[in-house]
Amino acid sequence: DQQVKQNSPSLSVQEGRISILNCDYTNSMFDYFLWYKKYPAEGPTFLISISSIKDKNEDGRFTVFLNKSAKHLSLHIVPSQPGDSAVYFCAGHTQPRGEVGGSQGNLIFGKGTKLSVKP
Amino acid sequence: SQTIHQWPATLVQPVGSPLSLECTVEGTSNPNLYWYRQAAGRGLQLLFYSVGIGQISSEVPQNLSASRPQDRQFILSSKKLLLSDSGFYLCAWLQRGGYTFGSGTRLTVV
Numbered sequence: 001d002q003q004v005k006q007n008s009p010s011l012s013v014q015e016g017r018i019s020i021l022n023c024d025y026t027n028s029m030f031d032y033f034l035w036y037k038k039y040p041a042e043g044p045t046f047l048i049s050i051s052s053i054k055d056k057n058e059d060g061r062f063t064v065f066l067n068k069s070a071k072h073l074s075l076h077i078v079p080s081q082p083g084d085s086a087v088y089f090c091a092g093h094t095q096p097r098g099e100v101g102g103s104q105g106n107l108i109f110g111k112g113t114k115l116s117v118k119p
Numbered sequence: 120s121q122t123i124h125q126w127p128a129t130l131v132q133p134v135g136s137p138l139s140l141e142c143t144v145e146g147t148s149n150p151n152l153y154w155y156r157q158a159a160g161r162g163l164q165l166l167f168y169s170v171g172i173g174q175i176s177s178e179v180p181q182n183l184s185a186s187r188p189q190d191r192q193f194i195l196s197s198k199k200l201l202l203s204d205s206g207f208y209l210c211a212w213l214q215r216g217g218y219t220f221g222s223g224t225r226l227t228v229v
Contacts, residue, residue, distance in 0.1 A: 004162075006162075036220075041128075041223065042223060043125075043211075043220030043221050043222050043223045044163070044209070045220070091163075106165055107163075107165070108165070109155075109162040109163035109164075110162050111162035112163075
């Protein structure tokens with residue numbers, strides 16, 4: 001059961017245009033969502049997050065939108081730059097089974113979308 | 120400063136050989152630590168997490184094991200590697216509000 005789905009394995013966008021990366025989820029217990037960016041042979045780096053009680057969070061060129069009724073979130077990058085070319089992972093955060101109010105949590109990742117921004 | 124170290128960066132091992140990947144964190148105490156794997160064409164899969172010394176939780180049955188011998192050390196091991204163990208292994212540390220990942224280890228089992 002894939003709880004976090006990124007149905008587009010790749011996306012190509014022209015420099016300066018908007019990049020829209022989509023993510024769907026099935027687990028209604030996620031309490032917040034995160035986007036990570038990953039370059040080849042490197043660990044993912046945190047990009048932006050959104051609490052499940054919000055519908056939008058903006059940080060510079062990056063905006064994440066959450067539609068809880070549709071169980072869908074998207075990451076907008078505008079304007080896109082060649083340096084944005086990377087794999088983007090969407091992740092849902094959940095508490096471990098049987099843990100309530102614990103300090104640790106688990107991330108469930110999608111398979112990622114490879115973004116290519118062409119000059 | 121708070122940092123996370125993971126090594127080696129790349130590893131080529133024959134089938135049936137043992138494995139030991141090490142992850143250490145600096146600048147904090149009693150961190151929650153995680154091992155993830157990214158296999159070819161797949162997302163990031165949680166393998167193990169640890170909330171303290173000697174405390175390991177396994178998320179997926181597999182050929183691997185993990186240990187937490189010291190507060191800031193998390194080790195991923197295998198007694199006999201399989202071809203299917205090939206992948207990109209990431210150690211992660213939960214901080215307030217998010218996760219920090221190590222630089223990863225590319226493991227190729229041949």
